[in-house]
Amino acid sequence: MKFKAFLTLDGVALLDKRFLPSLDKIGRTCHLYLTRTEDPATARHPHKPPQRRRRPIHPPNSERLPLSATPHLQQLRRPHRPSSSTPPSSTRVQQRRSGAGSVRSGETAAIQIKLVKKLTRGVHQPGARTDVRDEGAEVCGWFRMCPSRSHCRGRRWGSMGSWMLLRTCRSFILSLSLSRSTLQRGIFIRSINYFLPTLVQVPDLAQLQNLVDRLKNVGDLLTVAITQYGDLHLQVSTSLITVGSEFRRLKVLGVHADAPAGDQNLSAPTRTDMAIQRGQALSVLIRFKKLLWSKAFTRDKLLHKLPYGLFEHLGAFAFGFSSIRIYWDDHASPF
Amino acid sequence: MVDALSSVRWKRHQDAVVELSEHGIVLIVEESGCLQAKVYLKRELFLVYEYAAEGRPRFGLSLGLFVDCLNTFSAPGHAPVIEIRYPGPDMQLLLKSVDSPDACIYAEIRTRIPETISWDYNFEPAGSVPVTFTVRSAVLKEAVDDLEWPGSSIQLLLQPQPPSVTFRGEGHGDIQIDFQYYANNDLLIAFQCDHRISYRYKYKFLGATTSNIPSSVLKDNRGSKLSIGRGGLLKIQHLVSVQRPGAQHSFSDHGQQPSRIAYIEFYVKPEEDDTPIIDDS
Numbered sequence: 185m186k187f188k189a190f191l192t193l194d195g196v197a198l199l200d201k202r203f204l205p206s207l208d209k210i211g212r213t214c215h216l217y218l219t220r221t222e223d224p225a226t227a228r229h230p231h232k233p234p235q236r237r238r239r240p241i242h243p244p245n246s247e248r249l250p251l252s253a254t255p256h257l258q259q260l261r262r263p264h265r266p267s268s269s270t271p272p273s274s275t276r277v278q279q280r281r282s283g284a285g286s287v288r289s290g291e292t293a294a295i296q297i298k299l300v301k302k303l304t305r306g307v308h309q310p311g312a313r314t315d316v317r318d319e320g321a322e323v324c325g326w327f328r329m330c331p332s333r334s335h336c337r338g339r340r341w342g343s344m345g346s347w348m349l350l351r352t353c354r355s356f357i358l359s360l361s362l363s364r365s366t367l368q369r370g371i372f373i374r375s376i377n378y379f380l381p382t383l384v385q386v387p388d389l390a391q392l393q394n395l396v397d398r399l400k401n402v403g404d405l406l407t408v409a410i411t412q413y414g415d416l417h418l419q420v421s422t423s424l425i426t427v428g429s430e431f432r433r434l435k436v437l438g439v440h441a442d443a444p445a446g447d448q449n450l451s452a453p454t455r456t457d458m459a460i461q462r463g464q465a466l467s468v469l470i471r472f473k474k475l476l477w478s479k480a481f482t483r484d485k486l487l488h489k490l491p492y493g494l495f496e497h498l499g500a501f502a503f504g505f506s507s508i509r510i511y512w513d514d515h516a517s518p519f
Numbered sequence: 520m521v522d523a524l525s526s527v528r529w530k531r532h533q534d535a536v537v538e539l540s541e542h543g544i545v546l547i548v549e550e551s552g553c554l555q556a557k558v559y560l561k562r563e564l565f566l567v568y569e570y571a572a573e574g575r576p577r578f579g580l581s582l583g584l585f586v587d588c589l590n591t592f593s594a595p596g597h598a599p600v601i602e603i604r605y606p607g608p609d610m611q612l613l614l615k616s617v618d619s620p621d622a623c624i625y626a627e628i629r630t631r632i633p634e635t636i637s638w639d640y641n642f643e644p645a646g647s648v649p650v651t652f653t654v655r656s657a658v659l660k661e662a663v664d665d666l667e668w669p670g671s672s673i674q675l676l677l678q679p680q681p682p683s684v685t686f687r688g689e690g691h692g693d694i695q696i697d698f699q700y701y702a703n704n705d706l707l708i709a710f711q712c713d714h715r716i717s718y719r720y721k722y723k724f725l726g727a728t729t730s731n732i733p734s735s736v737l738k739d740n741r742g743s744k745l746s747i748g749r750g751g752l753l754k755i756q757h758l759v760s761v762q763r764p765g766a767q768h769s770f771s772d773h774g775q776q777p778s779r780i781a782y783i784e785f786y787v788k789p790e791e792d793d794t795p796i797i798d799d800s
Binding site for chain 2: 423429451
């Protein structure tokens with residue numbers, strides 16, 4: 185086994201309520217980037233499964249294992265849901281099934297992601313798959329589903345000794361490990377290198393959207409920059425005018441850094457440039473006409489459907505994320 | 520302030536000249552050598568006004584960009600405090616909101632060396648008594664809008680007996696709009712004319728003087744003052760309320776203080792081939 189990871193309930197909730205709905209609207213192909221470090225990310229969808237407990241990984245020749253998959257994300261979401269209703273007894277079940285090492289005492293098992301080799305029907309060579317398993321309820325059986333088939337086919341029930349366990353498992357076909365040349369010429373490496381796993385919270389999304397609407401009158405291209413110490417910087421610049429807005433000390437989720445002392449009095453562009461040079465900021469350039477799409481996406485799909493959790497306003501996150509996503513997706517011609 | 524500047528923006532891409540002095544800021548816009556507009560922003564309109572230049576610095580900029588830029592600073596229900604500085608390191612006009620230390624909007628507008636104003640003039644009375652009248656801004660705008668239909672040339676006629684003002688357009692059709700001073704002095708607020716006088720003006724210039732009157736002027740039921748000077752030069756003055764941030768309602772019960780008013784002046788040259796009708800009787 186090359187990869188195995190567990191998601192906590194919080195992680196599942198984040199994945200289910202925030203990331204997957206977003207990803208589902210953006211694209212179908214998901215590039216997985218499995219690393220030994222604590223900050224793995226997917227390239228095309230630059231998000232990591234958050235709050236993993238344990239993840240033994242043994243890539244043979246590298247610290248990285250790049251793969252691509254085309255899962256139907258709605259199906260990927262499906263097995264996550266029963267975990268939220270997992271009864272307390274499931275901990276005991278899980279411990280008995282998997283041994284004391286897989287889940288620490290007192291914690292509730294949720295989703296297990298595992299890289300496996302499986303034989304696909306009609307194919308003689310086993311191919312790589314990732315299993316997304318929900319092991320929880322002390323009920324009546326297990327079923328397995330392959331996303332390439334209909335929901336009903338492939339479902340079967342069985343017993344697991346004297347313990348009856350509901351186990352949902354999705355297997356997604358993965359590509360072979362992507363070659364170095366593929367990585368170097370594609371968007372993969374670029375995205376990984378430039379991805380900033382930092383989310384910032386904007387206190388007033390309506391105000392931000394209103395500001396963007398007005399900036400649209402000034403120019404065609406918008407620069408969005410986010411720093412790891414909670415700066416959000418928007419700027420429109422033409423040969424005749426530069427207009428920008430800077431928000432400082434926003435709440436940060438993800439990788440966080442302390443703001444350097446002594447640059448409080450610097451201008452917003454200077455602060456952003458310095459942060460980029462230090463590797464503490466990401467800046468992207470977006471066309472306003474593409475931003476309109478992401479705004480609609482933000483309003484409809486995130487704000488209304490995800491009013492929960494750590495951040496009440498996901499505007500900046502979705503805003504920045506969508507923008508970055510648009511930019512990298514058109515890798516041949518960014519605009 | 521945006522309202523005042525918007526009122527002299529009659530096309531999207533329009534250049535302006537800004538003149539700074541110890542008394543305040545004057546923004547000048549010119550069109551075809553026949554129409555000129557000035558916006559006077561007196562120093563009393565600003566929370567703080569610091570002036571340390573010698574002479575009167577002038578610079579040119581794009582009025583459209585300036586207005587769009589100022590609009591970026593404003594948010595619904597919020598009147599921001601904006602710091603405006605000139606010159607910047609590269610002779611830019613610098614703007615920055617200073618409301619909050621953790622959120623700011625900034626702008627840098629590139630300026631240019633201003634072109635020479637093609638006709639700087641002295642507005643002098645046409646006779647011993649200034650020829651002038653004051654009409655409700657909303658009424659003036661409505662009348663000028665109606666005059667769009669007939670054609671490109673509008674005749675403005677003032678006569679003392681009976682005291683009246685007549686706008687007449689001839690072209691595709693004829694239209695005449697009369698303001699009788701005694702008949703309805705609620706519309707024609709003031710009238711001063713000791714001789715019959717008539718000039719023709721191009722409609723596109725006349726229309727520009729009222730096309731972007733701020734809605735606040737119309738709501739406040741303000742008057743616009745029109746004067747005809749020597750050579751038929753038409754001067755139109757509007758008054759625009761400029762509210763101080765955080766004190767929007769301070770003067771609501773007592774009327775607007777004079778210091779909270781921005782003055783907008785339009786100067787329109789008459790058509791050259793027109794022979795003025797002057798009757799000293």
